[in-house]
Amino acid sequence: MERSSVDVVVVGAGPAGLLVTSRIKSLEVIVFEEHSKVGLPKHCAGIVGYETAIMIERETSPKVIDHRYNRLVFIAPNCRVDLVFKRDIAFHVNRPLLEEIMALKVESLGHKIVFNNKAYPYSLKRVLVSGGLLEYKYLVVADGARSVFRERLIGDKPKYLVGLQICAKVRNLDEKTLYVFYNNLVPEFFAWIIPLGDEALIGVASLESSRAYRVLQYTQKYLDIPVASVYEKFGGLIPLYNPLRNPVLGDCVVFHGDSVPLTKPYTGGGLHYIFKLSPVLARLLEENRLRDYSALYKRIFYFKNSLERVLVNYLRRLNAYYLPTKIVNWLYSLGLLQEGDFDNQYRIFLKSLGVTPVLTVFAFLDIFKTLHNVFNESINSSRYLARDVNSNI
Ligand SMILES: Cc1cc2nc3c(=O)[nH]c(=O)nc-3n(C[C@H](O)[C@H](O)[C@H](O)COP(=O)(O)OP(=O)(O)OC[C@H]3O[C@@H](n4cnc5c(N)ncnc54)[C@H](O)[C@@H]3O)c2cc1C
Incomplete structure (x- = not known):
């Protein structure tokens, strides 16, 4: 490598690294990617909610959203919920195309993506890449769920x-x-x-x-x-590990994307907050105000995500991961479910708190229906049993 310092180093050319880079115009950025092209390794299901789809279309191209859905069917051992919406509420993102378009945008701004080059943390001010040590003013860690940088710099055990x-x-x-x-x-x-x-x-x-x-x-x-x-x-x-309370380390390193992780606790979807936070992060980097990012991160992401995480952990402990499906169904019956709720899942919880007495009635009806089904099934099965016994005599 012919140079020894740069304004911004970004580790990882996934959506988090590429989007933040595509928003930086007044600083020089080098992105390091360990694979030979963007979009590898493939892992994402590509489903996003209404708000995220709009942000993605705006940042890239309408072509990136290639399938749309207006019906959700949840099937659990003890219930089936079928929700039909007037408008599309879930969208499929063509992930390879998303990353290709973002990479083109990054390169058109004069930034460099260096492929086949795995970066390693060296110190708070320097990163080790093949070619030597590189000094930076800012480091954006966007190396995904298996973040080596998070493990080495923060010392967290990943889950x-x-x-x-x-x-x-x-x-x-x-x-x-x-x-x-x-x-x-x-x-x-x-x-x-x-x-x-x-x-x-x-x-x-x-x-x-x-x-x-x-x-x-x-x-x-x-x-x-x-x-x-x-x-x-x-x-x-x-x-599955808890998101960082403060994603900024030493005023020069910032964690972004799955390395934070910015994923929604219930669905594991990571694109929503990547698209929400990247423009904010890019602007603060350009304005030399990385320190201010922590407060915005907390307001936009951390507090809401923490509430969702507590509830999701509780559902896991109860072995009742299907439970929100019922609540969503009840809210749907009351006409209280909106497109944006699937992007902002904490709203579903707040709404259900707001209509607790009505939901309690639904819950009792549900319990009654389940008991009724169980009772009918046992009557039917004893009838079949009696018929079998009779036919054998
Ligand atoms: C099975 C599955 C299904 C999912 N489905 C959805 C979904 O439906 N909707 C949704 O919103 N999200 C979904 N997600 C989550 C979503 O894929 C992630 O949140 C998103 O890809 C995170 O982007 P990222 O840029 O932070 O990380 P990544 O996409 O993982 O990108 C990280 C990049 O960094 C590179 N890299 C890593 N380490 C280094 C290094 N040391 N040096 C150089 N390069 C490095 C990697 O090669 C990679 O290109 C799913 C995830 C999984 C696993």
Whole structure:
């Protein structure tokens, strides 16, 4: 490497690193990416809510949103919830295209993306890359869920969910419906089916890859997908550790994206806050005010995320990860569910607190319905049993 210092070093050419770089105009930026091109390794399901889709379209191109959904079907062992909306409420992002467009924007601004070059933390002021030590004024750590920088500079022990996905040719799926499955094998998360034309992306996340794999096989069997129809398999990590209280270290290093992590606790979606925070971060870097980022980060992200995280951890401890599905269904029946709520999941909690007495009635009705079904099933099964016994006599 012919130079020894630069204004900004960005580690990682994922959406977090690329978006913040594409917003910096008055500083020189070098992005280091360990892979040979952007978008690798593939891991994301690419589902975002309404607000995020608008931000993505604005920052990149409307072409990046390639599928839209207006119906959500949640299937749990003890309930099925079917929600149809007048407008589209979930959107599929073409992740390779998203990253390609952002990389082009970064290069058109004169910034450099150095591929096949893994960066390592050296000190608070310097980074080690192949070619030597590089000094910077600011370092943006955007090295993803497996963040080596977070581990070395903060000393955190990372914790993850393992996400596994297959892409397959699938028939008879409604193109406008997203399917979410809850399974007793993975009580800590859920499985999903995302129709993409005549294909579908089927995935699941779990604390253990073996359990995730079994649920994936089960879903494949349930959908009657022959092995030959599966043409792609990939996986990735959804970070589970707590987000940093302060993402700024020593006035010169800032953590961004999954290294924070900026993911939503319930769904693991990371794109929403990357798109919300990147413009703010880029502006403060340009204005030499990185110190002010902490306060904005807390206001825009940290407090809301902490509330969601406490609730999600509670659901995990209760083994009741499907429970918000019921609450969403009740709010939907009351006409209180809005498109933006899937981007801002803490609002669902606040709304449910606001209508607690009404929800209690729904809860009792639900319990009554479940008991009624159980009672009917046992009557039916004793009838069948009696018939079997009689026919055997
Ligand atoms: C199974 C699964 C499904 C998901 N589904 C969704 C979804 O539906 N919706 C949603 O919003 N989010 C989803 N996410 C989360 C989303 O993919 C992430 O939040 C997002 O990709 C984070 O972006 P990032 O730039 O922080 O990290 P990444 O996308 O991981 O990018 C990090 C980049 O840094 C590079 N890198 C790492 N270390 C170094 C190093 N030392 N030197 C140089 N380069 C390095 C990597 O090669 C990579 O290119 C999903 C994640 C998983 C695992």
